[in-house]
Amino acid sequence: MSGRRIISVVRKEVREFRRNRFVIVTMGVLPLVFLITPAITIFRIPDSASGAQVKAAVGVISLLMLIIPVVIPPVIAAYSVVGERDQGTLEPVLTAPVRASELLLGKAIAAFLPSVAVSYLIYLVVLAGVHFGAAHVVRTVIFHPPQLLAQILFTPLLALWSIWVGIGISTRASDVRVAQQLSTVASLPLLGFTSLLSFQLVKPSVPIAIGLALALLAADIVAWRIVSRLFNRERLVTGHSPTEASAAE
Amino acid sequence: MGRPWFRRRRVGLGWQPIAWQGWLVSAVAVALVTGTVAILHSSPARVPIVILIVALYAVVALATGGSKPAEPAALEDRPSEDESETGVGGPEQRQALRTLTSGRAATSSTDEPVLAVEHLTKRFGERVAVDDVSFSVAAGEVFGFLGPNGAGKTTTVRVLATLIAPTSGTARVAGLPLDPANGVEIRKRISVMTENPGLYLRLTVAENLEFFAGLYELAKPKARLEQALAAVNLAGRANDPCGSLSKGLRQRVALARTLLSDPAIVFLDEPTSGLDPVASRDVHELIDGLRDRGVTVFLTTHRLEEAERLCDRVAILNTSLRTIGRPDELRDRLFTKSLVVHTVAPLAAPEAVFAVAGVDGWRADDPTHYVLTVSDARTAAPAVTRALVAAGADLLSLAELQHSLEDVYLELVDEDAEAAR
Numbered sequence: 001m002s003g004r005r006i007i008s009v010v011r012k013e014v015r016e017f018r019r020n021r022f023v024i025v026t027m028g029v030l031p032l033v034f035l036i037t038p039a040i041t042i043f044r045i046p047d048s049a050s051g052a053q054v055k056a057a058v059g060v061i062s063l064l065m066l067i068i069p070v071v072i073p074p075v076i077a078a079y080s081v082v083g084e085r086d087q088g089t090l091e092p093v094l095t096a097p098v099r100a101s102e103l104l105l106g107k108a109i110a111a112f113l114p115s116v117a118v119s120y121l122i123y124l125v126v127l128a129g130v131h132f133g134a135a136h137v138v139r140t141v142i143f144h145p146p147q148l149l150a151q152i153l154f155t156p157l158l159a160l161w162s163i164w165v166g167i168g169i170s171t172r173a174s175d176v177r178v179a180q181q182l183s184t185v186a187s188l189p190l191l192g193f194t195s196l197l198s199f200q201l202v203k204p205s206v207p208i209a210i211g212l213a214l215a216l217l218a219a220d221i222v223a224w225r226i227v228s229r230l231f232n233r234e235r236l237v238t239g240h241s242p243t244e245a246s247a248a249e
Numbered sequence: 250m251g252r253p254w255f256r257r258r259r260v261g262l263g264w265q266p267i268a269w270q271g272w273l274v275s276a277v278a279v280a281l282v283t284g285t286v287a288i289l290h291s292s293p294a295r296v297p298i299v300i301l302i303v304a305l306y307a308v309v310a311l312a313t314g315g316s317k318p319a320e321p322a323a324l325e326d327r328p329s330e331d332e333s334e335t336g337v338g339g340p341e342q343r344q345a346l347r348t349l350t351s352g353r354a355a356t357s358s359t360d361e362p363v364l365a366v367e368h369l370t371k372r373f374g375e376r377v378a379v380d381d382v383s384f385s386v387a388a389g390e391v392f393g394f395l396g397p398n399g400a401g402k403t404t405t406v407r408v409l410a411t412l413i414a415p416t417s418g419t420a421r422v423a424g425l426p427l428d429p430a431n432g433v434e435i436r437k438r439i440s441v442m443t444e445n446p447g448l449y450l451r452l453t454v455a456e457n458l459e460f461f462a463g464l465y466e467l468a469k470p471k472a473r474l475e476q477a478l479a480a481v482n483l484a485g486r487a488n489d490p491c492g493s494l495s496k497g498l499r500q501r502v503a504l505a506r507t508l509l510s511d512p513a514i515v516f517l518d519e520p521t522s523g524l525d526p527v528a529s530r531d532v533h534e535l536i537d538g539l540r541d542r543g544v545t546v547f548l549t550t551h552r553l554e555e556a557e558r559l560c561d562r563v564a565i566l567n568t569s570l571r572t573i574g575r576p577d578e579l580r581d582r583l584f585t586k587s588l589v590v591h592t593v594a595p596l597a598a599p600e601a602v603f604a605v606a607g608v609d610g611w612r613a614d615d616p617t618h619y620v621l622t623v624s625d626a627r628t629a630a631p632a633v634t635r636a637l638v639a640a641g642a643d644l645l646s647l648a649e650l651q652h653s654l655e656d657v658y659l660e661l662v663d664e665d666a667e668a669a670r
C-alpha cells in the first residue's frame with residue numbers, strides 16, 4: 001500500500017469535484033432540502049410542549065442529520081468508477097502501477113472529506129440555531145451528551161458506509177445515474193440501525209453509542225475489503241468477467 | 250465592454266472583487282446581511298430564516314467558487330490557438346527527450362528480448378480474441394503490430410499491460426513473468442498510450458501529468474513533468490485545461506504522460522488515429538526520437554505507411570499471428586520479384602525476347618505492358634534491356650514492381666477472408 005499513490009488519487013479527485021458544478025451544487029443544496037422543514041418545526045416548539053412531542057421532533061432532526069452523510073457521498077462515490085469508464089480515463093489509470101485497493105481508498109477518502117465536512121457544518125449550524133433560538137426543552141434533548149456523541153461518531157461512519165456502497169455499485173453499474181440512484185437507496189437501510197438512538201427507542205448512553213459506532217466501523221472495513229475484491233480490471237476494461245486467472249492487482 | 254468588477258476565485262469561495270465597484274458592491278452586501286441578521290436576531294423565532302440565509306450564501310459561494318475550466322462538451326473540437334506551432338522534432342524537444350530517457354538508454358543494451366510472448370491465447374466466452382500468438386521484441390526495437398479491426402491487437406496490449414489475464418500462454422514483459430503477482434511491478438516498467446487519450450478534461454495539462462507522476466511515485470516529479478511537456482512541445486500549455494485542447498494536442502499530452510516514467514516498453518495503441526497529417530507527423534517524429542534513444546516501442550496501428558516508415562519489424566495479426574518480420578522481408582516472402590516492361594508498340598515475338606537468363610516467366614497485361622517474373626531483378630533487368638534493344642523494341646520504361654506493406658497486409662487478410670468462406 002503506497003501512501004503517495006493514495007494521496008495522488010485524493011488530490012486528483014478533489015480537483016475534479018471542485019470544478020464540477022453539479023457535484024458542488026448537489027452537495028450544497030441536498031443538505032438544505034433536508035434541513036428546512038425540521039429546522040422550522042423545531043424552532044416552533046414551545047417550552048410547554050410535552051416530552052413526547054419534543055422527542056419526536058428531535059428524533060426527526062437527528063435522523064435527518066444522519067441522512068445527510070448518507071445521501072451526499074453517493075453523488076461522488078457512485079461516479080468514481082463508472083464515470084471514469086464512461087469518459088475514457090479509467091483505462092490509462094489502470095495501466096499505471098496503482099493497486100485496486102489504493103485507487104479505491106483514494107477515491108473513498110476524496111468523497112469522505114467533503115461529505116463529512118458538509119454534514120458536520122450543517123450539524124453545527126443546527127446546534128448553533130438550537131442553542132440561540134430553540135426552547136429550553138429542545139436544547140436539553142439535543143445537547144444530551146450521548147445523543148451528541150452518537151451524532152458525531154455516526155456521521156463519518158455512515159458517510160464511509162455510503163461511500164463504499166456507492167463505489168461498489170459504481171464498479172458494477174453501466175451508467176452513472178443508475179449507480180447514483182442505487183447507491184442512495186442501498187445506503188438507506190443502515191439508517192434504521194441509527195434511528196434506534198435518534199428516536200430514543202434504545203435509551204441513548206455513551207456505551208451504546210460507542211458500541212454502535214464500533215459495529216459501523218467494522219461494517220465499513222468489511223465493505224472496503226469486499227469492494228476491493230469486486231474491482232476487476234478485466235471486467236471494467238472489456239465488460240467481460242474473467243473466466244480463469246484474475247487480472248493482476 | 251469595460252473592465253470586469255469581479256473574477257472567479259481560483260481557490261476558495263465565491264467571487265473576488267478586482268475593481269473598486271466590486272469592492273463597493275461587496276461592502277454593501279456585507280452591511281445588508283449583517284443588518285438583516287442583527288434585526289432578525291432580536292426575534293428568536295426567526296433564527297431559522299437567518300440560518301437559511303447563511304446556508305444559502307454558503308451554497309451560492311461554493312457553487313461559484315473555484316477556477317473555471319472550459320466545459321469539455323462545448324470544447325470537444327475547438328481548434329487550438331497554436332495549432333500551427335506544432336512540431337516535436339526541434340532541438341529543444343530532442344534535448345528534453347534525451348533527458349527524459351537518459352536512464353533507459355543506459356540499461357537497454359542487453360541481448361535478452363524485452364518482450365517475449367509464447368502461445369498467448371485469450372478467449373472471451375466462446376469468442377477467441379487472440380489465438381496462440383508467439384513473438385519477441387528486442388530492446389530498443391520499434392515493433393509494429395498490424396491487423397484489421399477486431400484482430401486482437403488491443404487485447405494483446407491489454408494482456409501484456411496486465412489489464413486482463415490470458416486464457417493460456419506465457420509472456421515476459423520488461424524482464425518479469427506475466428503473472429498477477431507481478432502486476433504492479435510490470436506496470437511500473439511499461440507505459441501504455443491507449444487509443445483514447447483518456448485525459449481529465451477539467452484538469453489542466455500539468456495536473457493530469459502530476460496525477461500520473463504520483464501514481465508512478467516518480468522522484469523529482471516536477472522536473473520530469475516539465476521535461477515530458479518540453480519533449481512534446483507543450484511547455485507553454487501546462488496550465489491550460491485539457492478540455493480546451495484540440496485532439497492533436499490532447500494526443501501529445503497523452504504521449505507526454507507515457508514518457509513520464511522512463512518506461513522500458515512504450516505501448517502505443519493507434520497513436521495517430523483520427524489525427525490530421527500534421528499532428529500525425531508530430532507523433533511520428535516523437536517515435537523516431539524514442540527509437541534514437543533506444544526506447545522499445547510496441548506500436549499497434551492500422552496505418553500501414555506509418556508502420557512501414559517507423560517500424561524495424563512488424564507482425565500481422567488476425568486473431569492468430571499471420572506473419573512477422575522486417576517489412577522488406579515480408580514483401581520478399583510473400584511476393585515473387587517482378588519487372589514491369591512498357592513498350593511503345595506490341596512486341597512481335599515476346600516469348601523470344603523474354604527467353605533470357607533470370608526471367609522465370611512472363612505475362613502481358615495489355616499489348617504493350619508486360620510483367621516478368623524474375624529471381625533477381627538486379628541481374629535480370631540489364632539482360633532484358635539488352636534483349637529488348639536487340640529485338641528493336643521501342644522501350645518506354647522498365648522497372649522493378651514494388652510491393653508495399655499494404656500489399657502484404659491485404660494479401661494476408663484476403664487469404665483469411667477467403668479461408669473463412
